[in-house]
Amino acid sequence: KQEVTQIPAALSVPEGENLVLNCSFTDSAIYNLQWFRQDPGKGLTSLLLIQSSQREQTSGRLNASLDKSSGRSTLYIAASQPGDSATYLCAVQSSGDKLTFGTGTRLAVRP
Amino acid sequence: DTAVSQTPKYLVTQMGNDKSIKCEQNLGHDTMYWYKQDSKKFLKIMFSYNNKELIINETVPNRFSPKSPDKAHLNLHINSLELGDSAVYFCASSPRDRDYGYTFGSGTRLTVV
Numbered sequence: 001k002q003e004v005t006q007i008p009a010a011l012s013v014p015e016g017e018n019l020v021l022n023c024s025f026t027d028s029a030i031y032n033l034q035w036f037r038q039d040p041g042k043g044l045t046s047l048l049l050i051q052s053s054q055r056e057q058t059s060g061r062l063n064a065s066l067d068k069s070s071g072r073s074t075l076y077i078a079a080s081q082p083g084d085s086a087t088y089l090c091a092v093q094s095s096g097d098k099l100t101f102g103t104g105t106r107l108a109v110r111p
Numbered sequence: 112d113t114a115v116s117q118t119p120k121y122l123v124t125q126m127g128n129d130k131s132i133k134c135e136q137n138l139g140h141d142t143m144y145w146y147k148q149d150s151k152k153f154l155k156i157m158f159s160y161n162n163k164e165l166i167i168n169e170t171v172p173n174r175f176s177p178k179s180p181d182k183a184h185l186n187l188h189i190n191s192l193e194l195g196d197s198a199v200y201f202c203a204s205s206p207r208d209r210d211y212g213y214t215f216g217s218g219t220r221l222t223v224v
Binding site: 031032034036038041042043044046049051087089091093096097098099100101103104 | 154218
């Protein structure tokens with residue numbers, strides 16, 4: 001059974017800092033890994049998707065890496081801004097096309 | 112707009128009632144899902160349908176019954192609502208090609224009183 005863990009559970013940083021969110025998963029037989037953002041009371045916005053054959057993906061100030069063999073992914077956010085404040089969710093797609101979510105990292109960026 | 116749309120956005124109802132949540136996607140995806148986000152914000156899959164066929168049916172009370180009239184629609188009907196059913200329910204879809212990810216709807220916040 002796939003299990004996904006995210007560390008830290010919560011993070012508060014001053015504006016401008018670079019930060020790293022961590023995600024680990026127990027079963028390395030994945031099709032892809034997706035990072036989402038969820039604002040309070042809102043839906044999920046897809047940020048980045050890394051296919052199982054890829055090592056990383058970049059979008060603007062976001063960079064996500066994947067080490068499938070060790071069951072780890074990181075989301076790097078450069079030059080954080082208050083608008084980045086949200087919950088970040090990591091999810092892996094594995095057998096049965098099931099998307100399994102982590103518990104999330106709640107990020108607060110202080111002005 | 113291409114998207115996954117679900118209605119209603121908010122639903123407040125009394126215990127014991129029966130309610131439905133509707134979901135439609137115009138992305139041409141083959142598979143649709145229902146996820147439940149509990150009070151601790153954890154997202155867990157409930158059902159998935161591929162081209163109208165039930166694929167995943169997690170341990171969900173049989174008061175919950177998904178219905179897929181066609182590939183673009185997946186509705187969720189809940190009978191005899193209980194207080195513990197209060198949560199946010201998300202519909203999602205994904206294409207056959209696993210190189211592309213999931214697209215989620217904006218959620219339905221269900222409150223049972």
